Amino acid sequence: MDNPVAGFPVMGGIQMPKDRIMIVEDEVVVSADIRDKLTKLGYDACPIVRYGEEVLEEAEKNKPDLILMDIKLKGETDGVEAARRIKEHLNIPIVFVTAYSGEETLDRAKACEPFGYLKKPLRIEDMKITLEMGLYKAKMERKLRESEEKYRFLAEHSADIIYRLNIKENRFTYVSPSAERILGYSPEDCLSLKAEDVLTPDSYAKQINTMLAAVKNGRKEPEILQLEALHRDGNILPVEVHAILIVDEQCSPVEILGVVRDITERRREEDKRIELERQIKKLQKAESMGRMAGAVAHHCNNLMSVIIGNLELALDEIPFNSVHRSYIASAMNASRRVAEISQLLLSYLGQSIGKREPIDLSEICRDVLSHLGDSLPPKVGLTTDLPEKGPAVLGDAAQIGRSITNILVNAGEAIGEGIGNITVAISRMTTSDIPKSQVYPADWEPKEYVYACVSVTDTGCGMDMETMEKVFDPFFSTKFTGRGLGLPVALGLVKAHDGAVRVESKPGQGTTLQVFLPLFGDNILQTQNEKPVAKVGSSGGVTQDPAGYPLHPCKRR
Known part of the structure; x- marks a missing residue:
């Protein structure tokens, strides 16, 4: 450093501040010699301090970059004690200057963690090396400390959990405060936990296997895992873990450094x-099925009208005793059946609008159950949970009855020839209580606050999700070929009454279909008195509901 100007050396045309050195020395001649040497070396010497008691105050005032501290000073405070106070309050690097080199003195000085020692009399060459190394070391430690403080601040205020896990001891050595918000454990609690204490067994095994594979393959990049963490209260929450394996000189794993992010909201x-995409697909599918069914019904009706009309004309021209009359009659019956299917397709589209009048939903169910007859398998029992009166809905009794009949017949077919039971119940449900999943039509939005609910539950084979997605498709059936209009027609008739159908099922656990219809009139507030009916046993007999309506006769085998 050359050409000092106004206390600053000139380096490359830029004036740089000098390093400031404080001299703590009680001997005047020695301190003057040290100051001269510092000047020759290009340092800026602070005012000389001669008493240990004054060191801390002068250091706070002059803010030196390094202190040259004589160990033996006048007064009650020697250099070692003064250095201890500096380290405790200001953390300024110390280089001891001493004429003594006894073990006791050195042991006391070591406790202050000095940046070097200089022995009197001082040689300028020794001072140059010691001061340069001390200042360099101090600057590096200061940068490291600032870096640690910066990253500690980021870790302490991060929304994610930052952790260090000692692999050999299987314990956390650091966990950031966000662990308390996410997992319910304070950072101090976490230090006594093991990795398996905060992960589900499957997630813990997944993490171990991933890290073992990283060691085996020599991967150094962070691993990204989606795991399940255990909250302190026992709840499981999804987390995303970014973890990297730290190895020693022998490439043996020693530590895992990781970041844990709560992804509950992301999963939600x-x-x-996913649910929105499913709903869109349902709507698109329903729209395309509706267009197809409408087109088929329209063309079938037109064509069948021509066919039946011509068959009737042909029948009038054939002698009464002709064998050909039976052929024409069979063709007419088949044509009428096709016309009926066309009408069913219109019902599926919700276009079969009958007369609307207030009807008692419980009476409709009792009437349907009394006419089921042999429509159900012989070993299927019926249980009813119907109020004596109501609830009232506005609609066509025949159409609603047909809808319930189709659902009951489907429930019986799901049970098959085995022993089973069907439960029919009526209740009221508010809009908030109606589940949003597996409700059809897919675009149905409740318009009323309270709905009447007819629930049909069977103990049959149940359905998986794929089957439930198709259960209301025309002509879809898992039972018999040529069928598959029962549930689609039931849905169409309910849809025509501004209602909806919900299906809930699992393979092997039976199925529940719920029909929701808007309530009518004062029956919204009517109290229901439910009297469930016992299940039919295998001994046969007739099941009746509270009003005395006969239900399904169970035959002996």
Whole structure:
């Protein structure tokens, strides 16, 4: 460093501040010699301090970059004690200057963690090396400390959990405060936990296997895992872990450094997105099925009208005793059946609008159950949970009855020839209580606050999700070929009454279909008196509901 100007050396045309050195020395001649040497070396010497008691105050005032501290000073405070106070309050690097080199003195000085020692009399060459190394070391430690403080601040205020896990001891050596918000454990609690204490067994095994594979393959990049963490209260929450394996000189794993992010909200948004996509697909499918069914019904009706009309004309021209009359009659019956299917397709589209009048839903169910007859398998029992009166809905009694009949017949077919039971119940449900999943039509939005609910539950084979997605498709059936209009027609008739049908099922656990219809009039507030009916046993007999209506006769085998 050359050409000092106004206390600053000139380096490359830029004036740089000098390093400031404080001299703590009680001997005047020695301190003057040290100051001269510092000047020759290009340092800026602070005012000389001669008493240990004054060191801390002068250091706070002059803010030196390094202190040259004589160990033996006048007064009650020697250099070692003064250095201890500096380290405790200001953390300024110390280089001891001493004429003594006894073990006791050195042991006391070591406790202050000095940056070097200089022995009197001082040689300028020794001072140059010691001061340069001390200042360099101090600057590096200061940068390291600032870096640690910066990253500690980021870790302490991060929304994610930052952790260090000692692999050999299987314990956390650091966990950031966000663990308390996410997992319910304070950072101090976490230090006594093991990795398996905060992960489900499957997630813990997944993490171990991933890290073992990283060691085996020599991967150094962070691993990204989606795991399940255990909250302190026992709840399981989804987390995303970014972890990297730290190895020693022998490439043996010693530590895992990781970041844990709570992805509960992300999962919730993904589930919403998936459900929205499913709803869109349902709507698109329903729209295309509706267009197809409408076109088929329209063309069939037109063509069948021509066919039946011509068959009737042909029948009038054939002698009464002709064998050909039976052929024409069979063709007419088949044509009428096709016309009926066309009408069913219109019902599926919700276009079969009958007369609307207030009807008692419980009476409709009792009437349907009394006419089921042999429509159900012989070993199927019926249980009813119907109020004596109501609830009232506005609609066509025949159409609603047909809808319930189709659902009951489908429930019986799901049970088959085995022993089973069907439960029919009526209740009221508020809009908030109606589940949003597996409700058809897919675009149905409740318009009333309270709905009447007819629930049909069977103990049959149940359905998987794929089957439930198709259960209301025209002509779809898992039972018999040529059928598959029962549930689609039931849905169409309910849809025509501004209602909806919900299906809930699992393979091997039976199925529940719920029909929701808007309530009518004062029956919304009517109290229901439910009297469930016992199941029919295998001994046969007739099941009746509270009003005395006969239900399904169970035959002996």
